[in-house]
Amino acid sequence: MNVPAKPAANALRRRFLKDVAGAAGGACLLALGATVYARQARALPPLAIRPPGALAEEAFLGACIRCGLCVRDCPYGSLTLAALGDGVVSGTPYFTARDVPCEMCEDIPCVKACPTGALTHDLHDIRKARMGLAVLIDQENCLNFLGLRCDVCYRVCPVIDKAITLEKRHNPRSDRHALLIPTVHADACTGCGKCEKSCVLPEAAIKVLPTRLAQGASDPHYRRGWDEKAKAGGSLIGEQVQLPVRGLEETTVPGATP
Amino acid sequence: MSAQHPGRDAVVAKGWLRAHKWLLMRRSMQIGILAMFLVGPWFGWWIVKGNLAASRTLEVLPLTDPFVFLQMLAARHVPEMKAVIGVLIVLGFYLLVGGRVFCSWVCPMNVVTDAASWLRRRLGLKGGHAPHAATRYGVLVAVLMTTALTGVQVWEWVNPVSMLQRGLIFGFGLAWVIVVGVFVYDLMLAGRGWCAHLCPAGATYALLGRWSLWRVAANRRSACNDCMDCFAVCPEPQVIRPALKALGQQHPVILDSHCTNCGRCVDVCSQNVFRLGSRFNRSEQ
Numbered sequence: 001m002n003v004p005a006k007p008a009a010n011a012l013r014r015r016f017l018k019d020v021a022g023a024a025g026g027a028c029l030l031a032l033g034a035t036v037y038a039r040q041a042r043a044l045p046p047l048a049i050r051p052p053g054a055l056a057e058e059a060f061l062g063a064c065i066r067c068g069l070c071v072r073d074c075p076y077g078s079l080t081l082a083a084l085g086d087g088v089v090s091g092t093p094y095f096t097a098r099d100v101p102c103e104m105c106e107d108i109p110c111v112k113a114c115p116t117g118a119l120t121h122d123l124h125d126i127r128k129a130r131m132g133l134a135v136l137i138d139q140e141n142c143l144n145f146l147g148l149r150c151d152v153c154y155r156v157c158p159v160i161d162k163a164i165t166l167e168k169r170h171n172p173r174s175d176r177h178a179l180l181i182p183t184v185h186a187d188a189c190t191g192c193g194k195c196e197k198s199c200v201l202p203e204a205a206i207k208v209l210p211t212r213l214a215q216g217a218s219d220p221h222y223r224r225g226w227d228e229k230a231k232a233g234g235s236l237i238g239e240q241v242q243l244p245v246r247g248l249e250e251t252t253v254p255g256a257t258p
Numbered sequence: 259m260s261a262q263h264p265g266r267d268a269v270v271a272k273g274w275l276r277a278h279k280w281l282l283m284r285r286s287m288q289i290g291i292l293a294m295f296l297v298g299p300w301f302g303w304w305i306v307k308g309n310l311a312a313s314r315t316l317e318v319l320p321l322t323d324p325f326v327f328l329q330m331l332a333a334r335h336v337p338e339m340k341a342v343i344g345v346l347i348v349l350g351f352y353l354l355v356g357g358r359v360f361c362s363w364v365c366p367m368n369v370v371t372d373a374a375s376w377l378r379r380r381l382g383l384k385g386g387h388a389p390h391a392a393t394r395y396g397v398l399v400a401v402l403m404t405t406a407l408t409g410v411q412v413w414e415w416v417n418p419v420s421m422l423q424r425g426l427i428f429g430f431g432l433a434w435v436i437v438v439g440v441f442v443y444d445l446m447l448a449g450r451g452w453c454a455h456l457c458p459a460g461a462t463y464a465l466l467g468r469w470s471l472w473r474v475a476a477n478r479r480s481a482c483n484d485c486m487d488c489f490a491v492c493p494e495p496q497v498i499r500p501a502l503k504a505l506g507q508q509h510p511v512i513l514d515s516h517c518t519n520c521g522r523c524v525d526v527c528s529q530n531v532f533r534l535g536s537r538f539n540r541s542e543q
């Protein structure tokens with residue numbers, strides 16, 4: 001049975017539909033705005049480093065509920081919960097190595113505190129953490145690059161001689177000394193930031209950056225001839241004809257003393 | 259009775275203290291909860307760590323906010339057990355006492371919007387137009403959908419409720435701008451606009467509160483003198499009429515899950531019409 005709606009009810013229904021349409025439109029606009037904003041804010045500023053065990057940034061932003069339990073349980077006060085305007089997504093934890101680096105606690109309390117697993121509980125050995133990657137970014141001011149023996153970043157590294165080594169190079173300025181170049185190895189550096197914190201220069205010459213910024217990537221199909229040769233136990237293309245080098249007898253090598 | 263000063267008659271009839279009993283208890287609770295989070299960083303007495311999104315009390319009791327948890331699930335993250343246990347405890351609690359008890363007894367935004375509403379009444383502001391009360395469910399769905407689509411918790415970039423509680427516990431940054439925004443919106447543009455029409459967290463808690471045992475009842479409704487003071491102070495005035503005026507129901511218990519169990523109607527009624535009690539107590543006097 002169909003009872004025709006009274007005019008008053010009709011008007012009410014119209015108003016309700018209008019309200020709902022307006023509300024739905026508003027909600028969509030809101031969602032759209034938040035999404036655009038989110039897309040923009042998604043990139044982490046280069047000096048903000050996530051705590052140990054943090055998932056990759058996208059996944060982290062889906063997982064972290066911004067509770068700050070990791071911040072509270074860090075015994076060194078390394079971590080901060082970002083506030084709106086900090087440049088880091090508001091409410092998420094990060095640290096700035098130059099202020100307070102991560103001390104690489106053996107028991108990793110920040111990870112244990114995390115209720116969601118945004119800091120993955122699969123991390124049991126702090127040396128396997130990859131918070132970022134140290135880069136000797138300023139080769140013009142680093143004292144070791146100038147031929148001095150500062151070595152501070154090397155000495156403080158909790159993974160000394162694996163994450164950071166001193167590589168001997170010829171010093172062309174004096175021509176009789178060595179440069180001991182602090183060299184970071186991505187397979188061992190945890191990104192704790194102790195080196196950046198300790199750099200003696202007014203602005204650190206070595207900095208920890210999010211790995212995405214610090215590291216390039218080799219195309220997976222690239223092969224290095226010498227690696228392949230070692231793997232195969234000999235040249236893959238057999239003996240090559242050795243061509244004689246001609247025409248270099250008269251040439252002086254630039255820089256060499258005659 | 260007066261739209262600008264609801265509750266005056268109650269103060270005369272019952273005395274100031276009894277006319278503010280539930281309000282005082284709620285404010286103490288809201289401040290007390292914040293204080294428990296803050297004595298840790300301030301004095302090193304760690305009672306509760308974390309914030310309202312997730313916390314750990316006395317190093318043993320985990321709690322997780324259901325709305326935040328829902329967003330995390332929508333972002334397709336599979337949480338650790340601790341967050342799951344935390345959310346189950348919270349769900350159990352609010353299923354029992356009423357979901358929106360969070361809104362009026364815990365959430366610090368309640369103080370902001372109550373203040374806006376009080377000032378709006380005092381200044382006699384009538385302007386603006388509040389969106390339909392069901393809008394909050396639209397916002398809730400939109401939030402969960404965008405979260406699912408993007409895989410990141412987009413709402414948490416702007417969520418005023420998180421911003422405020424986290425700001426109080428961990429430091430504000432610029433987040434106070436958003437909180438002031440909510441205050442001004444409620445004051446000038448829409449009476450009770452945020453909590454009663456838009457907030458998706460409130461909507462989630464309202465869904466939780468459908469079966470709660472703790473309810474307000476207008477058990478002395480025959481004494482009602484139509485002063486309308488309860489309607490003036492109630493953040494969700496539409497929930498009162500069915501119980502008070504026997505509209506669509508016979509018993510005097512407010513069963514609408516949007517009622518926040520704030521008890522303000524109990525306070526401001528000079529005739530002692532309302533009481534807080536069990537949902538099964540349908541007796542009348």
Ligand code: SF4
Binds near residue numbers: 051079103126
């Ligand atoms: S490993 Fe230790 S120092 Fe580093 S962030 Fe975690 S709790 Fe802090």
Ligand code: SF4
Binds near residue numbers: 063067
């Ligand atoms: S403990 Fe986990 S969920 Fe909480 S703020 Fe830290 S990373 Fe995020």
Ligand code: SF4
Binds near residue numbers: 133156163192
């Ligand atoms: S960040 Fe620096 S100190 Fe830390 S592991 Fe890497 S090289 Fe060592």
Ligand code: SF4
Binds near residue numbers: 488493497517518524
């Ligand atoms: S009906 Fe009473 S207890 Fe429920 S929200 Fe309104 S004023 Fe508060």
